[in-house]
Amino acid sequence: MIKIKFSNRNSLLFLLFVVMALNSSCVSNKKIAYFQDIQDVNQAKLENAIAFSEPVIQSDDILSVNIFTLSPQSGVIINQAANTPALGGNTNNSASSQNTGFLVDKNGEIELSLIGKIKVAGLTTYQARELIRDKVSQFYKEPNVQLRFSNFKVSVLGEVNTPSAYTLPNEKVSILDALSLAGDLTIYGKRENVLIVRDNNGKKEFARLNLNSSEIFNSPFYYLKQNDVIYVEPNKARVSANNAAQVQTLGIITSIVSVLVLAISLFK
CATH class of the missing domain: 3.30.1950.10 (wza like domain)
Structure with missing residues (x-):
């Protein structure tokens, strides 16, 4: 009875580990859709969103x-x-x-x-x-x-389908326009934490935008300036996918340890 109970406990622990590993690679649907709160937003609030301001010419343009x-x-x-x-x-x-x-x-x-x-x-x-x-x-x-x-350029990096630097014929470009050019975010892109890096007269400015929220329309970084860089951070699912080999190795080691523990318990 004791040996069987010990074996079942190890099997249960192993199954628990597998479930946790699979769980960590799942992407929550709640984090995929854009502007999830748009129905709850007052129309007047959207109408008061920050208006587009024309970019100014800088050296090296x-x-x-x-x-x-x-x-x-x-x-x-x-x-x-x-x-x-x-x-x-x-x-x-x-x-x-x-x-x-x-x-x-x-x-x-x-x-x-x-x-x-x-x-x-x-x-x-x-x-x-x-x-x-x-x-x-x-x-x-x-x-x-x-x-x-002639060189209004923005760069889109990270978890998008086509990362690249894009030279645009239009000055009025939003972050949504740039992400569309890059083929949108992959399923692994962290939509609630998109980083924008801006060069303003030789000084770097940083902003993080949440694509899941309508507050993005109120951000001064919604409309892009020349040479802006957009970086989409990978979520935990991407990290788990990249570490799949390590997870598989760990699973094999856990299985071997479980077998050894079971074998040792049988010979006691």
């Missing part, structure tokens, strides 16, 4: 500038620009791309043919466009200026 005048030849001369390499992928997820544009130097200036250097750092693209239009108006009648970022 690359600007696409096109100036159109009544004289096609003069427009060609003004729009001369060197091919400037920009790090990162594009919306097609290529490893690298070549962007044509004007590089903002360390003094915050770009240099346009016939016009000279213009300081644009600290301005929005709209303000820079108006400034260039005023400068060009001194030489040409009613010029049309088009200006946008």
Whole structure:
């Protein structure tokens, strides 16, 4: 009776260990769905969410500038620009791309043919466009200026289906847009703790957003700035999956120990 009881106890402990190991690799459905509290949120609260603010131009940005005048030849001369390499992928997820544009130097200036250097750092693209239009108006009648970022880049890392650096044609980009480009989070992504790293005038800023909560719309980090980095942390299920070999080894060792204990008890 004592030997059988001892054997059953070891078997029970082993089964308990297996159940715990399997449990640790399960992902709770409660942590997968986005904006779970959206039905409980007052509509007025959503309407008061932080509005989009235009990003400002910084040193090392690359600007696409096109100036159109009544004289096609003069427009060609003004729009001369060197091919400037920009790090990162594009919306097609290529490893690298070549962007044509004007590089903002360390003094915050770009240099346009016939016009000279213009300081644009600290301005929005709209303000820079108006400034260039005023400068060009001194030489040409009613010029049309088009200006946008040529290297508006965000990086998405961690537990997403397609991690990469993405160069975007649009300045108004939210964290949801960036995650969509990256193929959304994997089942192992920690949705309640997404990290954003932002470079603000040489200083690093950090924020953590909870995709399960509608409070994300009230965050100043909901809309991204150029060169933002998004990192999706793996959850415990991913850690367990990565350690599957260790769990399997531990299970085998536990089985061997159980057999040895049982064998020793039989010979007593």
